[in-house]
Amino acid sequence: MPQNDPHSIGIVETQYFTFAGSPDEMPLECGRKLGPITLAYETYGVLNEAKDNAILILHALSGDAHAAGYHAGDDKPGWWDIMIGPGKGFDTNRFFIICSNVIGGCKGSSGPGSANPQTGRSYGLSFPIVTIADMVNAQKRLVEHLGIKQLFCVAGGSMGGMQVLQWATAHPEMVRLAIPIATTSRLSAQAIAFDEVGRQAIQADPDWMQGDYYGKTIPHRGLSIARMIGHITYLSDQSMHQKFGRKLQNKQEYGYDFVTDFQVESYLRYKGDSFVKRFDANSYLYISKAMDYFDLTPPNGKLKDAFATTRANFLVISFSSDWLFPTYQSKEIVTALRQNNLNVIFTDIKTDYGHDAFLLEAGELTRLISNFLLHSHQQQQK
Amino acid sequence: MPQNDPHSIGIVETQYFTFAGSPDEMPLECGRKLGPITLAYETYGVLNEAKDNAILILHALSGDAHAAGYHAGDDKPGWWDIMIGPGKGFDTNRFFIICSNVIGGCKGSSGPGSANPQTGRSYGLSFPIVTIADMVNAQKRLVEHLGIKQLFCVAGGSMGGMQVLQWATAHPEMVRLAIPIATTSRLSAQAIAFDEVGRQAIQADPDWMQGDYYGKTIPHRGLSIARMIGHITYLSDQSMHQKFGRKLQNKQEYGYDFVTDFQVESYLRYKGDSFVKRFDANSYLYISKAMDYFDLTPPNGKLKDAFATTRANFLVISFSSDWLFPTYQSKEIVTALRQNNLNVIFTDIKTDYGHDAFLLEAGELTRLISNFLLHSHQQQQK
Numbered sequence: 001m002p003q004n005d006p007h008s009i010g011i012v013e014t015q016y017f018t019f020a021g022s023p024d025e026m027p028l029e030c031g032r033k034l035g036p037i038t039l040a041y042e043t044y045g046v047l048n049e050a051k052d053n054a055i056l057i058l059h060a061l062s063g064d065a066h067a068a069g070y071h072a073g074d075d076k077p078g079w080w081d082i083m084i085g086p087g088k089g090f091d092t093n094r095f096f097i098i099c100s101n102v103i104g105g106c107k108g109s110s111g112p113g114s115a116n117p118q119t120g121r122s123y124g125l126s127f128p129i130v131t132i133a134d135m136v137n138a139q140k141r142l143v144e145h146l147g148i149k150q151l152f153c154v155a156g157g158s159m160g161g162m163q164v165l166q167w168a169t170a171h172p173e174m175v176r177l178a179i180p181i182a183t184t185s186r187l188s189a190q191a192i193a194f195d196e197v198g199r200q201a202i203q204a205d206p207d208w209m210q211g212d213y214y215g216k217t218i219p220h221r222g223l224s225i226a227r228m229i230g231h232i233t234y235l236s237d238q239s240m241h242q243k244f245g246r247k248l249q250n251k252q253e254y255g256y257d258f259v260t261d262f263q264v265e266s267y268l269r270y271k272g273d274s275f276v277k278r279f280d281a282n283s284y285l286y287i288s289k290a291m292d293y294f295d296l297t298p299p300n301g302k303l304k305d306a307f308a309t310t311r312a313n314f315l316v317i318s319f320s321s322d323w324l325f326p327t328y329q330s331k332e333i334v335t336a337l338r339q340n341n342l343n344v345i346f347t348d349i350k351t352d353y354g355h356d357a358f359l360l361e362a363g364e365l366t367r368l369i370s371n372f373l374l375h376s377h378q379q380q381q382k
Numbered sequence: 383m384p385q386n387d388p389h390s391i392g393i394v395e396t397q398y399f400t401f402a403g404s405p406d407e408m409p410l411e412c413g414r415k416l417g418p419i420t421l422a423y424e425t426y427g428v429l430n431e432a433k434d435n436a437i438l439i440l441h442a443l444s445g446d447a448h449a450a451g452y453h454a455g456d457d458k459p460g461w462w463d464i465m466i467g468p469g470k471g472f473d474t475n476r477f478f479i480i481c482s483n484v485i486g487g488c489k490g491s492s493g494p495g496s497a498n499p500q501t502g503r504s505y506g507l508s509f510p511i512v513t514i515a516d517m518v519n520a521q522k523r524l525v526e527h528l529g530i531k532q533l534f535c536v537a538g539g540s541m542g543g544m545q546v547l548q549w550a551t552a553h554p555e556m557v558r559l560a561i562p563i564a565t566t567s568r569l570s571a572q573a574i575a576f577d578e579v580g581r582q583a584i585q586a587d588p589d590w591m592q593g594d595y596y597g598k599t600i601p602h603r604g605l606s607i608a609r610m611i612g613h614i615t616y617l618s619d620q621s622m623h624q625k626f627g628r629k630l631q632n633k634q635e636y637g638y639d640f641v642t643d644f645q646v647e648s649y650l651r652y653k654g655d656s657f658v659k660r661f662d663a664n665s666y667l668y669i670s671k672a673m674d675y676f677d678l679t680p681p682n683g684k685l686k687d688a689f690a691t692t693r694a695n696f697l698v699i700s701f702s703s704d705w706l707f708p709t710y711q712s713k714e715i716v717t718a719l720r721q722n723n724l725n726v727i728f729t730d731i732k733t734d735y736g737h738d739a740f741l742l743e744a745g746e747l748t749r750l751i752s753n754f755l756l757h758s759h760q761q762q763q764k
Binding site (some may be wrong): 030031056125126129137185186188189190192193194196197199200201202203205206222224225228231232235237240241243244245246254256257258262264265268269272285289292295323328343 | 411414418507510511543568570571572574575576578579581582583585586587588603604606607610611614617619622623625626627628636638639640643644646647650651652654667674677686705749
């Protein structure tokens, strides 16, 4: 519980920032415009007078603005509470932490489930396709709104890492340190394939109704299947073996039916069902598509060209058993950064947790990140 | 075309063997009984007088009895035509090749789509759960029907390899040589998880109707999604990268919509759609479940115990990029066989083709298998 934990940031509240008051103010990569845009965000710690101690935390596909601390009445803290708080890896005694929900999401920021101000009804599929660059451009407005000219650090795992890379390349003057974790400069064909099957499952659900299901029955079976597929890719063969193996669920022998036999089956169903309660199917379509589209390598260019104007110092972290965004993809990023003579620390953490390790490997991540931040912080203060 | 190819077995026909005339003659592992049972099968080459040159080929999840040659009017040969024919790895000039469709299937053998003789209607979900052991027990009846007391060899890839292992352990006196390829003694939690998500996709399709869809609309979207999931696991990250990478389908730029963008997406949809035309959704449920249940290790025992009475000589083949049934699982089999002092040749073929390599790596497979067969054949004739 928050009141008993000196390393918890305690009770926090989500805030909202709305900008682009005219209905078409922010141009998007797809060629359309979006506005007004609302971003849900949270902040932890105190912004110093120089406004140079801000760290922007970027979330993954199913994440939200609530990265740390507790919402009043909640038993569970934010999604990266192991990393953010007093004395933690992202130390709120030193740093001012910001985390905002991406556009296209369903946790308070503008997305397909939001009301279209022009019609008063949910956008549904009329919401424009957004990209990682669009997400970052919206965050930039929030950062500027908070009066911050340069972020001390941008950090995140998985899709959060893509946003880190996008920040460091698109807005180099605003990023001092960058920590992309368990991420990639572009999805492999295999990762796109998994995303597409998940989208197919959602769209195959008759309750999806071309995305126009708000206020009606939600496409829970389709979204649940999409989540189950995703979840398998977040774990490793080893971690699933250790956690489940071939253990049966509440029985000694096979059921010889199509009801759950193995623990891994009921676990996946549980994961799928619980996801449906907290996530919007259309947001799953939009955000997974944004990940598929992300590709830092310029057309007819090389990855190193993407970092030509980048200035940040990097801490790149991958996980040895991550097969969704494997270590070799982080190494490609590291090589491209070094080809631009940028300062890079790279660590491949040995772990069985797979892609999800960025949410679990608190010890190693804390050690690496706090050292990286404090070293740079001390240099800044000299 | 068959008439132009001296290495093709030419035109072949599927035959049918029906046994267990009483309605409940063959006991199944689940405790229920099944009968009459029909097996669809094909044979290639000539059974010699001693009836000691028979090779039983065992198919994978979506395979059938049509392993080689051409059905009249067809442009495409059987599913393992690269391996079976005059002068090929399984040389029909020397050997009598048998391949039968598994029970539970949908290609002529008794399965959920067959008419229940007691009702005249398709079994649907009233078809009993069948296991790999049940499939093999039915094949044993066919082999005995053909007058064969001992098979010179049993061979197959993926689920076919499980049947090879089952044959060699359950009926050791009937198996002289065994060639399990790209297989496992039991599925990992990850492989079970993928199977379960595929089954969930089928059962989530409203046209599935608890399996009672025969003569009505088939659950094509659910089955298509199940196949897409499976197909990703049959390929490797490397082969998908080489085949598709991030290439777009018929366009130069992103579509910024949820219609197909990447070639890998349209490829998967095509694979899903074409599978629906040739496969039954209920059979997918039954056969994938049979694979999940397969576990050679006895309760409270070790894998080596499974091979205590096995006599066959083994050629075990795995593929370096197979992540569905990875090389380490073949190595576990090899270790268990050697702990029983059985003769084992083991090869891990270096390939980027992933699990599907057993259908593609004709050169290496032919070299390994023809050497293994001919060496043993010559010893037999001495």
